Amino acid sequence: MEQAIEISELNHRFGIPGIVKIVAGHGGLTKVEVTSSAAQGEMYLHGAHVTSWKPSEAEEVLFVSSQSHWNDSRPIRGGVPVCFPWFSNKADDPNAPMHGFARTKAWQLESIVQTGDAVTVSMFIESDDTTKKWWPADFRAVYRATFGPELILELDVVNTGKMSFQFEEALHTYFRVGNIETVQVSGLDGVDYLDKTDEKRKKTQKGAIAIVSETDRVYLNTGAVVDLEDPASGRKIAIAKENSMSTVVWNPWIQKAKAMSDFGDDEWPQMICIETCNVGNSEVELTPGHHHQMKALVRVSNLKPTV
Numbered sequence: 001m002e003q004a005i006e007i008s009e010l011n012h013r014f015g016i017p018g019i020v021k022i023v024a025g026h027g028g029l030t031k032v033e034v035t036s037s038a039a040q041g042e043m044y045l046h047g048a049h050v051t052s053w054k055p056s057e058a059e060e061v062l063f064v065s066s067q068s069h070w071n072d073s074r075p076i077r078g079g080v081p082v083c084f085p086w087f088s089n090k091a092d093d094p095n096a097p098m099h100g101f102a103r104t105k106a107w108q109l110e111s112i113v114q115t116g117d118a119v120t121v122s123m124f125i126e127s128d129d130t131t132k133k134w135w136p137a138d139f140r141a142v143y144r145a146t147f148g149p150e151l152i153l154e155l156d157v158v159n160t161g162k163m164s165f166q167f168e169e170a171l172h173t174y175f176r177v178g179n180i181e182t183v184q185v186s187g188l189d190g191v192d193y194l195d196k197t198d199e200k201r202k203k204t205q206k207g208a209i210a211i212v213s214e215t216d217r218v219y220l221n222t223g224a225v226v227d228l229e230d231p232a233s234g235r236k237i238a239i240a241k242e243n244s245m246s247t248v249v250w251n252p253w254i255q256k257a258k259a260m261s262d263f264g265d266d267e268w269p270q271m272i273c274i275e276t277c278n279v280g281n282s283e284v285e286l287t288p289g290h291h292h293q294m295k296a297l298v299r300v301s302n303l304k305p306t307v
């Protein structure tokens with residue numbers, strides 16, 4: 001009942017008739033549904049989690065696991081988890097949540113704006129007792145997702161305190177693919193990476209990436225556009241970025257898929273994560289009063305048939 005009232009108030013404040021509505025989604029979690037002439041999209045307040053983007057006349061671009069948890073204490077498996085303010089395990093605290101607290105925090109709607117045929121949904125969080133339990137910084141983070149012919153994701157972090165702080169961030173985007181075994185990921189030729197499946201050894205990428213086993217790599221010092229070619233679905237996804245100097249490429253493959261309780265055993269061929277990040281040696285230092293904005297821009301096109 002309480003949630004129904006809250007949803008009705010959110011619709012009153014932020015809904016756009018025929019284009020944006022706020023509804024109860026999976027597990028009763030509140031989500032924003034966008035249906036414009038350019039695209040359909042979905043975004044949960046839980047984790048500010050984008051779970052769907054479907055440009056008109058295209059298939060769904062994002063992967064969400066059929067086994068995902070849908071409750072406010074667990075991250076959603078798929079879509080775009082927002083990893084902040086650390087990535088992976090927190091270096092100085094083994095008990096801290098993996099990939100930071102942002103992906104399991106309740107975000108608040110700030111605005112929903114229609115510009116032409118695109119719709120931008122903005123959500124925010126601010127430091128409070130629950131964030132300070134893990135991380136002492138005073139901050140405000142605004143996350144904007146624009147659903148249009150492109151998917152544009154922007155994470156904007158402001159230092160609202162009196163002390164400088166460092167943070168890591170990742171837009172942990174799960175792309176849906178027709179067959180991981182025929183996918184090619186290009187744009188990272190010659191780039192050094194840390195291989196997390198091989199004790200984080202530093203290696204250098206040679207040519208395009210083909211996924212032939214568990215893949216978990218942090219590509220270093222790269223702002224390059226990454227192209228994901230997926231012949232099985234006949235499409236190419238281009239991921240451009242701004243103010244991001246690392247890229248993570250991840251597929252769990254067979255054994256790790258089986259070990260994850262919120263991921264189907266046979267779902268690994270259907271997805272790949274290409275993550276727009278600032279992690280490790282690219283962590284961000286933010287002085288009081290300053291802000292940092294990282295952006296990912298995703299575009300889909302048809303793959304030209306090979307002759």
Ligand code: BG6
Pocket residue numbers: 075088098099172196216217248250275
């Ligand atoms: C990737 C990491 O970004 O996320 C992997 O590089 C990790 O090491 C994966 O396994 C999934 O993390 P999680 O916490 O969502 O299971």
